[in-house]
Amino acid sequence: MNPGTAFLCAAAGLLITTAVKLWALRRNRRDPLLRAVTATLFVGALLFVTAAPPNLASINEIIGIPNIAAPIVYSIMTAFDGISIVLLIHWRGNDDARATLRQTRLCLAAYAIVMVAICVLFALGDAPVERLRDLDTYYAGTPWIREMILLYLVAHTVAAVTMTVFCLRWSRQVPGALKAGLLLISTGAICMLGYDLLKYTAIVARWLGHDWDTLSTDVAFSLAGVSAFLVSAGFLLPPIGQGAGSRWRALRRFRRLQPLWLEIRPEIPSTSPPPMPWWRPVERRLMQRERDIFDAVLRLAPWFDQATGAKVYALALAERSPSRLARSEADASVLARAVIQKGCVRPVVTPGNRWTLSSTEDSADLVAMSAAMLRSPRVEVTRQAMAPAEHGA
Template identity: 45%
Template sequence: MSLVVYLAALVFGMTSVLLFRRPRTAVRDPLTLSTCAAIVLGALVFVCAAPATLGTVNALTGVPNFGAPLTYGMLCAYSCAVLVLLINWRGGPRPVVRRAVIRSMAAYGLLVAAIVVLFLLADADTERLTDLDTYYAGTPFMREMILLYLLGHSAAMLVMCAVCVKWSREVGGLLRVGLRLILLGALLDLVGFQLTKYTAVAARWAGHDLDFLSTTVAPPMASLAALVCSVGFALPRLLPSVLAHWRGLDDYRRLGPLWSLVKSVSTAPGQPSAWWQLPRARLQWREVSIHDALLTLAPYFDHRVRERARDAALGAGRSPHEARLAAEAAMLTDAARRAAAHEEPPEAAGSYRLHATEVPGPSGLVELSQALHREPGRAAAPGGANPSSPTGTLTEPEEPHVA
């Protein structure tokens, strides 16, 4: 069972690593900080609750069952961290948020202190690594300690359920999805972990043996509930960034035809020197390098090539925007050929602003790159064939191919 619990703790903890990937920014953001604190404390609860950890802690301290108040105290700290996270997530005036956080921390701080005191007063000399809750269910002070930690955790989960239900009616999108996942995790915790614990303890009071609920059913249900909650907390914060990087990777690849055409004249690097750079960083470097190359090629723009290509595209039934892109692709191909051959700038050269430089972001460059890929004469440049000849023989676009 220890291996399963440790794996759950590892997956749980990795979520906080993803959220805390920018430490300097994260420590100044109460929401990120409280999210990471809640997830880390949840992972520590699993680590402390593993039988292997309990046995090691008991052996190191020389106190039988010392791991019990340690685990229960950590669980109370996790419950408090979840409430603090919800308070910060909900937001509001800073003084109100601060007071709510302080009240929650004070309440659970007293709860942890009470658990420690009750353990010190109890007679619990027999080490129990997996069934302590039921074994000591009728022992004075231990009984109260067990009930106290369960009630403290139940209160936090019930509050979390109420907040998620109320708030999910007011928001939409990923935030609502995250809240529903948190609600699902809290319900799994309430039913799968806490209700089974309460049932097993109450059965002991009644003289029955339902220990399997506490030792076999409750631990995996607690792991599942915590993982679902962590996904709910992390999803609204991580998914937008993941999607942005995915779109960045797609744009980076679609810029391939344009970069292949102009990279020989660009003085900026086409990609970061570090191989581990994320897609958005790579896309930014490619954009900068392409814009640098377009500035270098600007003196070679031949307006006659552009006008012929535009007229041919309009005559083929293309929209004005598509005709402009096809014309600019032909003109850029001709300019790249002239630059590669070290020719003199054409007589019809002059200042011209490409559509790709008029729109923010990479969308304009991507359109130009795809127009280049569809242009039949693009394959001839910049090797030496005159690209002006295909401008009068524009055909229907071929199927796009992502570079």
């Protein structure tokens, strides 16, 4: 794949992701972190689009000024650097909102000044010969153009060093997807540094009368695409990873609560909404399942038999079960008995002899009670003991 195609493919991926973030931004317009992420993705996509060699020629031709694409690309790269630092500032967070705002404004102002200076220096200089790949070295000795090139490289280097140091320090303090994202960003920033060093080397070589242009036109060009992609991927990985982790945990809980939900299913009123289909968000399906369980527990409470719960609890403890697991088995047995009793239209238990379910007070205990519904032999014994009463009814 040639560099131009690679740049356009990367731009397409970033634009699609930007569209997704824009949709989320509609519902959270005041979220500064989301705004910074969206801006970073969009500017990164714009950088890939404009930096592709075929597009450089098109920009020059459309505007009608030789090499006008250079200050445009340099300005977009500078904007990407500044917004990336701002995103890190908001991402890390600060108890002092004013300090965060002050740092953001300072960073944006500094890089905005650099962008204006790049355009002014290009206007002052003279670059009549179109150079799509080697402008940095071809005009390394041209007044004003030389200063423009060095200015964008220095701004780029400052951003690379800042991002590398910031991300490596922060990555030591956090785990998981956030740590991986920070390491990706720092790797991309190190590639940015490599890009700058190669550019500096090729430019200095030109000043000394040597031709090391390939370092700038080939190697550095490839590193630019890699660095921008790694930095963008690093910013995307934590929210994607955390979202995927959250959905996976919700799905596991949803499945683990199925035995309990199947047990209380006869108590779900026919007027209640039917279970959501599999393609609906798992968080909403889990919420519906838990709501069904809690509602059923409330309706079944008058049939909770204290004698059944105490018996199963004592048997579980006698077999050296942990007290929390024993309590879950007792609660599961009481609930299973109550479903049968209510279904057989048996009298309710007097208030003084009612068992109080404690497994519904803790999310882990609720899952443990669901597991007991499926695996506990004592719950099954309770069901079998109630079977004659069911047939008798």
